[in-house]
Amino acid sequence: MPSFDIVSELDKHELTNAIDQANKEVTTRYDFKGTDSSYELKDTTVTLKTQTEFQLNQMYDILVEKANRRGIDIKCMEVKDPELQLKTAKQVIEMKEGLDAPIAKKIVKAIKDSKLKVQAAIQGDSVRITGKKRDDLQDVMQLLRGMEDLELPLQFNNFRD
The missing domain is CATH 3.30.70.860 (Alpha-Beta Plaits)
Structure with missing residues (x-):
């Protein structure tokens, strides 16, 4: 029968490539100069770190663009609330699988x-x-x-x- x-399923290799591309774009963009903005990947958790909430939103858009190009569906992203402090902003994104x-x-x-x-x-x-x-x-x-x-x-x- x-x-x-x-x-x-989540293609972890493509996710790693998307994170690497997003990190590369953030380090070369003029509006992120001197902000120590970065993406970190641990297992299926992506952490966005920067200085302001506006930059967090920009970093999320960059990540979505890179993930879409790599064939990762954004439905599998579970976005947590941002943690805003005086000079740092951090957001966690869980990749569901x-x-x-x-x-x-x-x-x-x-x-x-x-x-x-x-x-x-x-x-x-x-x-x-x-x-x-x-x-x-x-x-x-x-x-x-x-x-x-x-x-x-x-x-x-x-x-x-």
Whole structure:
């Protein structure tokens, strides 16, 4: 029986490249001269450091631009509130990865409500879809691409015929 997995993955190598490009742009831009502005990446946490909140907003825009060019969907960014002090401003951005239980349940419920002849099973941080026909699986993919209320980017992989 044909099957595929629904996952939400983050390409960490591309994220590292996007951070490096953003750091390079910030160090060369005239409006950031002498501000010690930088991006730091630890696992899936990006920290923006600079002097003012206005510069934080500019740094966020630069990061979004570089991430989009690298194929990283900005839906996976969870932006925390900025920490503003006298001469420093800091903001943390968490990069979300994997399907947590509420989102996986929402996906399974949407598939069951659509009355397609497929089975959906939650397996850890992915959802496995199996069906008798390849067309039914492709209909599920179209259904999920059309869902606007999902706050994570989805990928479909491990397609077996």
